[in-house]
Amino acid sequence: xxxxxxxxxxxxxxxxxxxxxxxxxxxxxxxxxxxxxxxxxxxxxxxxxxxxxxxxxxxxxxxxxxxxxxxxxxxxxxxxxxxxxxxxxxxxxxxxxxxxxxxxxxxxxxxxxxxxxxxxxxxxxxxxxxxxxxxxxxxxxxxxxxxxxxxxxxxxxxxxxxxxxxxxxxxxxxxxxxxxxxxxxxxxxxxxxxxxxxxxxxxxxxxxxxxxxxxxxxxxxxxxxxxxxxxxxxxxxxxxxxxxxxxxxxxxxxxxxxxxxxxxxxxxxxxxxxxxxxx
Amino acid sequence: xxxxxxxxxxxxxxxxxxxxxxxxxxxxxxxxxxxxxxxxxxxxxxxxxxxxxxxxxxxxxxxxxxxxxxxxxxxxxxxxxxxxxxxxxxxxxxxxxxxxxxxxxxxxxxxxxxxxxxxxxxxxxxxxxxxxxxxxxxxxxxxxxxxxxxxxxxxxxxxxxxxxxxxxxxxxxxxxxxxxxxxxxxxxxxxxxxxxxxxxxxxxxxxxxxxxxxxxxxxxxxxxxxxxxxxxxxxxxxxxxxxxxxx
Numbered sequence: 001x002x003x004x005x006x007x008x009x010x011x012x013x014x015x016x017x018x019x020x021x022x023x024x025x026x027x028x029x030x031x032x033x034x035x036x037x038x039x040x041x042x043x044x045x046x047x048x049x050x051x052x053x054x055x056x057x058x059x060x061x062x063x064x065x066x067x068x069x070x071x072x073x074x075x076x077x078x079x080x081x082x083x084x085x086x087x088x089x090x091x092x093x094x095x096x097x098x099x100x101x102x103x104x105x106x107x108x109x110x111x112x113x114x115x116x117x118x119x120x121x122x123x124x125x126x127x128x129x130x131x132x133x134x135x136x137x138x139x140x141x142x143x144x145x146x147x148x149x150x151x152x153x154x155x156x157x158x159x160x161x162x163x164x165x166x167x168x169x170x171x172x173x174x175x176x177x178x179x180x181x182x183x184x185x186x187x188x189x190x191x192x193x194x195x196x197x198x199x200x201x202x203x204x205x206x207x208x209x210x211x212x213x214x215x216x217x218x219x220x221x222x223x224x225x226x227x228x229x230x231x232x233x234x235x236x237x238x239x240x241x242x243x244x245x246x247x248x249x250x251x252x253x254x255x256x257x258x259x260x261x262x263x264x265x266x267x268x269x270x271x272x273x274x275x276x277x278x279x
Numbered sequence: 280x281x282x283x284x285x286x287x288x289x290x291x292x293x294x295x296x297x298x299x300x301x302x303x304x305x306x307x308x309x310x311x312x313x314x315x316x317x318x319x320x321x322x323x324x325x326x327x328x329x330x331x332x333x334x335x336x337x338x339x340x341x342x343x344x345x346x347x348x349x350x351x352x353x354x355x356x357x358x359x360x361x362x363x364x365x366x367x368x369x370x371x372x373x374x375x376x377x378x379x380x381x382x383x384x385x386x387x388x389x390x391x392x393x394x395x396x397x398x399x400x401x402x403x404x405x406x407x408x409x410x411x412x413x414x415x416x417x418x419x420x421x422x423x424x425x426x427x428x429x430x431x432x433x434x435x436x437x438x439x440x441x442x443x444x445x446x447x448x449x450x451x452x453x454x455x456x457x458x459x460x461x462x463x464x465x466x467x468x469x470x471x472x473x474x475x476x477x478x479x480x481x482x483x484x485x486x487x488x489x490x491x492x493x494x495x496x497x498x499x500x501x502x503x504x505x506x507x508x509x510x511x512x513x514x515x516x517x518x519x520x521x522x523x524x525x526x
Contacts, residue, residue, distance in 0.1 A: 041390070045372050162388035163381075170368045170379060170418070174430070177335050177361035178383060224373035225417050227382075231390035 001141050016250035021137050025256065028139040028147060029242035032200050033212060033260070035151050037238035038158065039193055040217030041230050046169045046189070049218075050101055051089060053210040054108035055194050058085045059201045060115025060131060068118055078198040085111065086194035090187040134205030136246070136256050150199045154192060161188050166227070208257045215264035216241065222271035237267045286313040287348045289357065289441050289473055294342035296329050303329045304340070305497040311441060311490075313473045316463065318484050318504075321494035322516060327477045328364075330494065331443055334475070335359055346440060360439030362430045364447050364477075370419030376429050377401050377414045383433060404432040408462060423450030427459060435470075442474045456480070460487050481517070 008023050016022050043052050059078050062085075066077025085107070092103050119128045130138075139147075167175040168182045175182050197209055204212060220233035245260030252259070289311040296304040304326045311317045319327050333340040336359075346357040380401045381393040393401070405411045410428040413421060421429060427447065434442060444463075451459070460483055467474050478484050484491060484504060491507040493499045499512040507513055 038390070045369060045374075047369070159388050159391075162390060163383070163386065166374070166379070166382045166389065170372075170374070171363060171366050173332075173337070174361060174363050174366070174433075176337055177359065178433075221371070221373055226373060226375045226415075227378040227389045228392045230373040 014247065016247055021139075022246075022250060024139045024141065024144060025136045025246055026243070027144055028136055028203055029246050029260070030239070031144070031147050031151055032203065033216070033238040033242035034235045035154060036196060036200065036209075036212045037216040037220075037234040038231060039154075039196055040213040040215075041220065041227075041234050042162070042165055042169070042189060043193060043213055044217040044221055046165075048190075048193075049210070049214045051093075051104055051190070052193050052197065052213050054089070054104045054111075055082065055086060055190075055197050056201065056206050056209040057108050057115075058082060058111040059198055059206055060119065060128075061085075061111040062115075062198070063128065063131065064115040064118030075198070075202070078201065079195065082194040082198040083191050086190040087187055090190045094183055094186065130205070131201065132206050133255060134201065134203050134208065134257050136203045139203060147199065150195075154196050154199075157188070157192050161185060161192065165189050204257055208261050211261040211264060212238070215261065215268055219264065219268040219271040222268075222275040237264065241267060286471075287346065287354065287440070287473075288312045290343075290345040290347055291334075292343045292345065294330070294333055294340050294344070296326070296333055296338060296340045298338075302496065304333065307342070307494070307498055309492050309498060309501060311473045311475050313440075313471060314467055315489040316467055316474045316476060316487060317490045317492065318488040319475060319477045319492050319494055320481065320484060320507075325494045326496050327494055328445065331361075331445060331475075331477060334441070334443060335361055354440075357441060358437065358439045360434030360436075360442045360472075362427065362434045362442070362444040364445035365450070366426055366430065368418070372417075372419060374418050375414070376405070376416050376418055376421065379418050379429070380404060380433060380436075384436070400436075404436055405429070407435065408432045409458075423447060424452070424455035424459065427451065427455075428462075431459075431462075435466075438470065439472055442472050443477075444474070445477045446479055456483065463487075 004027070005020065005023055008017060008026065017026065043049055058081060062078035062081030063074050065081055066074055069077070071077045089104060089107065093100050116125070119125055164175070164180045164185045167178065167180055168185050172182045193213070197213070200212075201209055216234045216238040219237050220230050223233045224230035241263035242260050245263045246256050249256040249259035291307055291309050291311070294304060294307040295302070307330060319330065321327050329338070332338045334344065344357070346354040348354055377393055377398070378389045381397045382389050384400055385394065385397045387394055387397070401414060402411065405414055408428040408431050410425060410432065413425055413429060418426070418429070463474060463476070464487060485508060488504045490501065491504045492501040493507055493512055493516065495516060499516065500507055500510045
């Protein structure tokens with residue numbers, strides 16, 4: 001860890017990064033934002049932005065259920081609930097119902113209400129408000145290690161699934177005719193997003209997690225012609241927003257997560273302009 | 280009525296499909312011969328797409344599909360290639376023709392780029408369908424005819440025993456359609472495969488088909504185009520003279 005810190009001191013001679021908590025936060029940003037962005041490219045292409053939003057909300061229920069069941073480990077409860085919930089939504093999507101978004105909305109609001117019901121018992125909600133807005137400044141070196149391992153795992157799954165998922169999102173029937181198990185692949189992706197969301201929610205918060213997934217990918221989509229360009233633009237925008245957002249939040253004394261998201265939103269606005277000019 | 284060519288064929292024997300108590304296909308039997316263009320015709324809702332989906336193994340059916348060699352012995356595997364009628368996809372998706380084909384060829388995720396070998400392969404696949412210039416075009420910017428070529432290139436890799444095509448209802452002009460059919464006619468001679476085309480456009484059937492099957496839940500009649508077009512069953516389904524009226 002010391003080696004990394006002194007490296008950061010060398011390349012970032014800013015007042016903001018004198019502090020260890022800021023260094024940790026920066027490392028967390030460097031881990032989280034590109035990965036969420038990459039997953040976002042497919043969420044955007046697969047028209048699942050609304051779905052991932054709903055997934056984020058289910059974290060509240062996950063923790064609530066964990067408390068009811070007496071689980072000591074918040075993260076485990078969230079992960080398990082997130083995966084179960086993801087599979088349920090996936091099955092609904094595949095049932096071919098025309099009103100998928102209505103059903104997702106029903107699930108989403110139900111899970112928020114259920115989560116709040118449990119977490120806010122006896123006026124205790126303040127204890128859990130970190131879930132809503134996240135606190136990236138509270139990342140510890142140990143957290144970073146877990147985050148690194150978990151995200152590496154997510155990345156591996158992402159690499160394995162990507163091509164089949166791409167074929168599926170262009171045309172499922174055609175993909176099936178080529179031996180791709182489209183339902184399995186789709187559910188795999190949904191579970192993957194659920195895992196990434198649950199792993200990051202403590203640092204990013206329910207309110208903003210979807211922005212980190214969707215905004216860089218949506219901006220990248222306006223600028224790119226190919227899959228590779230989409231990934232490159234998305235990761236670039238995610239990283240620049242992450243670093244710029246975190247740094248300026250220190251000087252402006254604003255919420256780190258919100259500042260990062262607003263930088264992404266600015267990039268999105270610019271990408272729309274560029275797209276308009278090109279056309 | 281069927282003449283047996285010296286090559287392989289795919290036998291459909293008593294194929295039936297039921298869904299929710301409704302009979303979609305009833306006892307469909309036909310032979311699809313290697314080296315021939317077999318054309319499936321019929322009204323909307325006659326079960327043409329259902330038959331294709333049964334052939335591709337996408338919906339449950341009763342009856343037997345056999346892949347048979349010239350001596351009548353079973354060939355264990357039937358490899359199908361499928362060209363859908365339309366591709367209903369998000370046309371704004373950042374995805375080039377090369378990305379799409381590479382995703383089906385290679386394990387390397389295309390967001391990391393396309394390897395040299397795969398690039399060569401894609402180039403060859405597109406050249407085979409006279410669409411070499413499309414490699415770097417975003418998929419969403421291809422015209423109906425161009426998209427059909429890309430899909431054909433995809434369906435031909437890996438080389439299928441049976442190529443199944445669902446002809447588009449619209450979006451391709453007459454010239455484009457003629458060029459596409461010429462390409463297919465050429466391939467049916469140079470490649471060892473059977474071709475089944477679902478046609479929604481009778482104008483080309485008489486000219487191009489080797490064998491025509493008229494479907495209306497079951498096979499009403501089948502044979503050479505001339506025979507089928509002159510049959511009372513054809514007249515009952517399409518009316519007489521309608522074919523000329525369309526021209």
